[in-house]
Amino acid sequence: MSTPLPRRTVLAAACTAGCLTAAGCSSTQPRQDESAPAEITASEVPVGGGIVLADTQLVITQPEAGVFRAFSAVCTHQGCTVSEVTDGFIGCRCHGSRFSIVDGSVIRSPAPEPLPARTVTRTGGVLTVNRSEQITDRDRRVFVRSGE
Numbered sequence: 054m055s056t057p058l059p060r061r062t063v064l065a066a067a068c069t070a071g072c073l074t075a076a077g078c079s080s081t082q083p084r085q086d087e088s089a090p091a092e093i094t095a096s097e098v099p100v101g102g103g104i105v106l107a108d109t110q111l112v113i114t115q116p117e118a119g120v121f122r123a124f125s126a127v128c129t130h131q132g133c134t135v136s137e138v139t140d141g142f143i144g145c146r147c148h149g150s151r152f153s154i155v156d157g158s159v160i161r162s163p164a165p166e167p168l169p170a171r172t173v174t175r176t177g178g179v180l181t182v183n184r185s186e187q188i189t190d191r192d193r194r195v196f197v198r199s200g201e
């Protein structure tokens with residue numbers, strides 16, 4: 054048998070938690086550096102597919118064995134995080150856009166632009182993605198050619 058808490062006590066506790074959260078005081082952990090390189094084990098990326106890393110806003114693909122690509126996971130339509138890599142495409146469920154796993158180009162609208170490409174390097178079995186460096190269109194062409 055438990056004694057119910059007085060309504061005023063419950064409201065005060067809720068307000069304290071909410072106020073601390075709103076003021077950014079509830080966490081003593083440092084914020085994640087959004088430009089820090091991301092690392093992933095290469096074997097986690099399926100050949101002919103890829104994976105979405107929502108926490109780092111990246112999509113890593115492997116269009117063919119040993120060839121890895123990385124893109125921003127932020128859809129260029131309205132900013133949803135792309136949701137899946139299936140049937141050789143990167144898909145956004147918000148409005149149905151699809152992107153190429155090879156170069157991030159738009160396969161199906163409404164997305165107006167390709168997914169921004171990121172540099173990815175492989176050291177042994179580890180992939181490192183530079184999240185702050187965006188590959189230009191000129192680099193993208195070279196980037197794609199070098200992997201073919």
Ligand code: FES
Pocket residue numbers: 128129130131132133145146147148149150163164
């Ligand atoms: S936000 Fe991705 S299709 Fe609209």
